[in-house]
Amino acid sequence: MGFNLLKKLKKEKEEEVVEEQVEEEEVVEEEVSEPQAQESQDDDMIMKINERLSDIENRLPRMDISMSNLKKEIDGLRDEMKKIEESMKDMMALYEVVSAQINPFVGSSKATKLSFERIDELEKKIEEFEELILDLQMDIRMIYRSAVNLKEVVNEVLYEGVISFE
Template sequence: METEKYDELERTVKDLMETTEGLLAKVNDIESKLPKLESSINNLRKENEMLRVELSKINENLQDIMALYEVVSNQINPFIGVSKITATSLEKLERLETEYKRLKKTVEELTNDLIILGSLYLHQLDINLDEIIEEVLEEEIIKSMSGEDTHDTKDNK
């Protein structure tokens, strides 16, 4: 009976050591990927800031367009024929509308490029987000089942 308990304890210790070695290997793998990920995140932040500046400029241009539109709409009177000033204003408005459409398309393209770049960085660094999420969830489940959950209301009274 004593030998059985000893054998069972020995198996448990061996299983725990194997689990610990596996976890340490995963932690080392994640730690080795962190610098690359941080670098990628910094690059994405820089690109994101450049996009913010670009969007801010687009917003300013849009406000200018709206102000010009108000001026033009105040000059156009449907009861009077189109004057030379009104025709010039309409041409400016058409040019501004074309510029607005071009800027809108540029913003859409930049947004798509940012999404593609993010996916590309993750792929280049061989980072599988699904796998990382799954590992974190597994760890949280193990913690909660073993009573190590720091959010447990029994322990945090």
């Protein structure tokens, strides 16, 4: 896209230069005394413009790559800033909880209430997990006891022992 724009600008400049040359040639025809001086100035101007355009064309790809790299770095910095903000919020909540527990003169703010609510929710979840684990242990014990008949196991072991001795 950048190259097309530069080529278009270059063509327009060349057309303008050509138009200027045509106009200059008409002026030159009228003024025969200064034709060579005007032509050399125009040639110098054209060469300078062409050099600048080629320089700009060479710089554009590098600038595009630099821009994309900068965008990636900015996105990475944004992500890091978000993480830092989240960490700071957690630290502030923890600080308020600790200071509220230690300092009796500190009133409860919305943040401390939210922190206490979070802690209460976590404690409830832990209790629920403990109950689930106990229930699972009981279920496993019941399955093990009902599935395994000790009398049958003892008889099978004794019967296999008798058969192996014969």
